[in-house]
Amino acid sequence: MHSCTQSLRMQPLRRRLISSSRLYHSYDHPAPPAATFNQVETAILDASLPHIPTYGFTQTTLLRGARDAGYLDASTNIFPRGPFTLIHYHLVTQRLSLAKQSHIPQPSNSNEQPLSIASKVQALTWARLMGNKDIVHRWQEALALMAQPTNVTISVVELSSLADEIWFLSGDTSVDSSWYTKRASLSTIYAATEVFMTTDKSHGFEETRNFMDRRFSDAQNLGMALGSLNQWVGFTAHAGLNILRSKGIRL
Numbered sequence: 001m002h003s004c005t006q007s008l009r010m011q012p013l014r015r016r017l018i019s020s021s022r023l024y025h026s027y028d029h030p031a032p033p034a035a036t037f038n039q040v041e042t043a044i045l046d047a048s049l050p051h052i053p054t055y056g057f058t059q060t061t062l063l064r065g066a067r068d069a070g071y072l073d074a075s076t077n078i079f080p081r082g083p084f085t086l087i088h089y090h091l092v093t094q095r096l097s098l099a100k101q102s103h104i105p106q107p108s109n110s111n112e113q114p115l116s117i118a119s120k121v122q123a124l125t126w127a128r129l130m131g132n133k134d135i136v137h138r139w140q141e142a143l144a145l146m147a148q149p150t151n152v153t154i155s156v157v158e159l160s161s162l163a164d165e166i167w168f169l170s171g172d173t174s175v176d177s178s179w180y181t182k183r184a185s186l187s188t189i190y191a192a193t194e195v196f197m198t199t200d201k202s203h204g205f206e207e208t209r210n211f212m213d214r215r216f217s218d219a220q221n222l223g224m225a226l227g228s229l230n231q232w233v234g235f236t237a238h239a240g241l242n243i244l245r246s247k248g249i250r251l
Helices: 002-010 039-055 059-068 073-078 084-100 117-130 136-146 152-169 178-197 203-218 228-246
Strands: none
Touching: 039 059, 039 073, 039 084, 039 136, 059 073, 059 084, 084 117, 084 136, 084 152, 117 152, 117 178, 117 203, 136 178, 152 178, 178 203
């Protein structure tokens, strides 16, 4: 089992873009066969990412990415979900990048106690949120696309995968019923904080950090199941409707 896990984590980041039909997965219980982006798709999406702050999660961003990668405009037709593919790619690459980054501060001397698993979870959650900081002004556009019925399943799967990834990287080895409640609680905390962050104008997202810390405190050391999937849909749909209304669309 450990050798399989180690092999999975050694795969290149761009080859581990996994889509699963299960609500939660574990590295002890692998997801169904991976649905990866091929070489052309990856090249276009990689080249598109720098254009998101300017053009958002739009077809224009995909077109500019295709041109930068040396492909014709028509090559964007390989993405049947259109701009949502950019969101999916961002979600997956940001999630997987957590394993390659050192976000968790370690004790400065041997007399200090090592960080608890809960503290590591909180640090990694904040690290993932900071992966949105350069595009947060575009994230409500992303939420609108994520809330669409054809996209919501993939979005929810990515949210649950993120919660699993964070707990895994934090060293959690529980195999009892708390495995589910911990991930449900973390999914809810992340979803709520991500939405809050889209309206935060404070320096360094200080208000978002405080909001997240309060949510962790409210969750009673991450032991409560909070109905994360339904709440995520609610958060995302609400934000999505607001952004559509702001564009003059009558709903």
